[in-house]
Amino acid sequence: MEAVIVPEVAEQQPEGPPARPPESMAEPGAPTGPGFGADISSRWASACRRYQYFLDKSTPYVGRRWAGAAVLAFIYVTRVLILQGFYIVTYALAIFILNLLIGFLSPQVDPETQELLDGSSSPALPIKSTDEFRPFVRRLPEFKFWYSIVKAFFIAFIMTFFSVFDVPVFWPILLFYWVLLFTVTMKRQIIHMIKYKYVPFTLGKQRYTGKRVPSNDDLDLDN
DSSP, X not given: OOOOXXXXXXXXOOSSSOOOOOGGGSOTTOOOTTHHHHHHHHHHHHHHHHHHHHHHHTTTOHHHHHHHXXXXXXXXXXHHHHHTOOHHHHHHHHHHXXXXXXXXXXXXXXXXXXXXXXXXOOOSSOOSTTSOOOOOOBSSOHHHHHHHHHHXXXXXXXXXXXXXXXXXXXXHHHHHHHHHHHHHHHHHHHHHHHHHTOOSSOTTOOOOOOOOOOOHHHHHHHO
């Protein structure tokens, strides 16, 4: 009998895109899919939470916070004096701090604006000793005032490393403008304080303490 020869059939490759190599065969150090972006977002969120945690922890340390701000301001002023430049940056910084100061000294609700909105002549702040005591609420809280000043000095300090911000200018003119603006602004603020009789500080203000509950030792002494 003659042998039957069966022809070999070539294995057909499946159509479609080539298979992705396993992750173990990928090049080391290459980003793999969406996990890379998620990892960056997670690290950024963790850093923001840690930064906010330290900010919250520094809230009760008012003296230390302002001492640090004073050191940062001293470093910035020293650098400007050494470089003999960046007067435009310093002028903008001084204007920004003046604006923050006005917000720090102003009440959260302006009595003059409140009168116009309500249509009544009764002020929002007490003007007589017999009026009800109302605590002074600032338009810009102390912590935000400090934090904004620190950020402003830090940004201005970084800008001193770029010569593009060193615009030549006659600095006495800028100093005169700022002193004039400071005088006019503070005069208007003081007139507003005198008109509505409020002081943006807690020194000497009336304080209320709860009624003391007598203890057992006090009752024994009375007997």
